[in-house]
Amino acid sequence: MKLKSMDTWALPGGFIELNQTAEEAADEVLKNRTTIDNIYQQQFQVFTDPKRTNAEHIKHLINKGVLESSTLDWFENRFISIGFYALVEYSKVNKPQPDFISEKCQWISINDLPQLMLDHSIIIRDAYQRLKKDLYEKPIGLNLLPEKFTMPELQALYETILQKKIDRRNFRRKMLSLDILIDTKEKRMGSSNRAPIVYQFDKKKYYQVLEEGYHANLF
Amino acid sequence: MKLKSMDTWALPGGFIELNQTAEEAADEVLKNRTTIDNIYQQQFQVFTDPKRTNAEHIKHLINKGVLESSTLDWFENRFISIGFYALVEYSKVNKPQPDFISEKCQWISINDLPQLMLDHSIIIRDAYQRLKKDLYEKPIGLNLLPEKFTMPELQALYETILQKKIDRRNFRRKMLSLDILIDTKEKRMGSSNRAPIVYQFDKKKYYQVLEEGYHANLF
DNA sequence: GCAAAAGTGTTAGACATACACCCATGC
DNA sequence: GCATGGGTGTATGTCTAACACTTTTGC
Known part of the structure; x- marks a missing residue:
């Protein structure tokens, strides 16, 4: 997703509510971006480097009026991310939906990645490695192809x-x-x-x- | 580790400090329990079910005077756990060290597990599955055998x-x-x-x- | 009939599995 | 010398990788 008023892209993501599992939270993110329910997802890694997040992007978004300045405190906290990959049939998603801090949301080939915020390039690399490995151990396709x-x-x-x-x-x-x-x-x-x-x-x-x-x- | 004044056992664990990665925190846990540095560890899964933790054990430990009652608030929070497995040469660890809420810490065969608190049985099962899988993809032994x-x-x-x-x-x-x-x-x-x-x-x-x-x- | 691409079959070599035999050590 | 268990070798079958041939479709 391309962040508003910036040349930086970000992976879809979100926060885990107090009464949710990580999987449920990921489901919600997937549903909000694709309008599709019950997408196959696989947790693959947790990213916990204390230096992996910072509020730089947030400050910029506040300056541009995209976010309210009161949110800065929250975003100066330390965050960890649980990485999931998900398998979606591309053609089923008419138009991926951006969220309120992003300008657009679209499919991008892994061979043609733009500049990404924070450690999102690393997350993509790790997800892709894991997906390739999983391919040798589990069938795929039910989630990535039409019925027939x-x-x-x-x-x-x-x-x-x-x-x-x-x-x-x-x-x-x-x-x-x-x-x-x-x-x-x-x-x-x-x-x-x-x-x-x-x-x-x-x-x-x-x-x-x-x-x-x-x-x-x-x- | 056997919890003080209870018949329930628990996996070694700890909290991640604000300036630590999960891996560093796990290293510390391992060092404190085994007195050994730089143990091989592998993150394998995050456990995020909101119902997976509760303060029941803590209340019991407070009643028995093991923990101060002021800690109850903290333990009534919602916790997630990042599961790691670690490979240690058994004979190098003279005596596994308990922490302050546990009475003893010892090696237990996976075939002979006692009653475990919360979802720790599930964590062990998942760790073991992952270890067996990893055995087919990575060498082991450097961490589990003597030099020669x-x-x-x-x-x-x-x-x-x-x-x-x-x-x-x-x-x-x-x-x-x-x-x-x-x-x-x-x-x-x-x-x-x-x-x-x-x-x-x-x-x-x-x-x-x-x-x-x-x-x-x-x- | 022709081009294109799918369905079917075959074969050589690599690898896994199973097992037989010999060898070194302590008593 | 004998029991025990480690080192070396070999045969068999199964699976992978590479490739030839036939069939079906639209024009």
Whole structure:
């Protein structure tokens, strides 16, 4: 999210209320930014360096009238952040919503990050590392693809996250061996080549595998 | 640690000072309990359920005179805990030290846990799960074994953590293939069987592998 | 019919698993 | 010499990685 009146961007975030878990608070943040409920999220790290936060950005926002000066005291406290990554199907989010201190909220490729406030670059790096690691232990896709999808689409997802090419035929075999896909018997028509089979996740089996994890040497 | 005047045990823990990272605070806890510095530690999860803590134990300790009644207000706050696991060479810790609210502090097998306060059983379960997972991605042993050790000793460590038997010959081959062991050319004499080779870790390579991680299908 | 991309199958090599044999030590 | 357990080697099957061929679709 781009902060108002600044050239600095920030990750979406928020505070944990006294009667909330961190997960509930993260859910709220996700809902407010995407208008979507029940997004898959994973806690991955706590950031506790006392020097990681300061009130510099806040002071600037107060000067510009974005925040009231009475908030300065609060923001001069010491903050820790619990890092979560979340998986959202990009196309489901019509327009990511900014909050009141930000000018706009939008999707940005990890290969094209702008300048970020505080330690948010580090948080993104760590989240991405963890996501890549988790890819080898848990299925993904249920949260990142439409209800129905094709094998090439699923593969594109993996290739995007891992940032590498995967052999089409080996990918297919591995995915099918996980036994979490249902062949809908439909085909995705429309392009001038063989129409790929349309799959959907077997949700019961999907969650079961997600729970147990595997230890695949995928790709 | 067994709490004074109660049949309930607790994990070692403490508070994070305003100018400390969580890691520094954990280091202090570890130093105070074990008298050892620079223990390997790994953050694994934050526990934030608002209902996870309550002041019941504290009230009891106040009634028994262990804590002053003025501390009650503080302990009626809402607390979150950042879970760390740490790896310590058991034999290096002559006598684990209790703190002022506990009667004794001692090593307890994970197979023989007593009744624990609050959600500490869950914390232990999660820590153990994470440790087992990490075992497949990072070397351990530098923190859990004496400077010099034998292959059977290293194997016993793995078998203890994973709680399963490993084939002696396959274990040896895998460990040697990681290329983090130095053959000291010594042998551990003393028992009425072939004397095993004494190894030590190649610390440079060890830390390198620890950093990079691997993705071994170990055992 | 042709181009493009998906589905199916195969094969060589790497790795995991299981086990057999020999060797060194203390008594 | 014998019991015990460590060091070395090898066979078998399974899985990964690389690649060839066939099929289906739109134009």
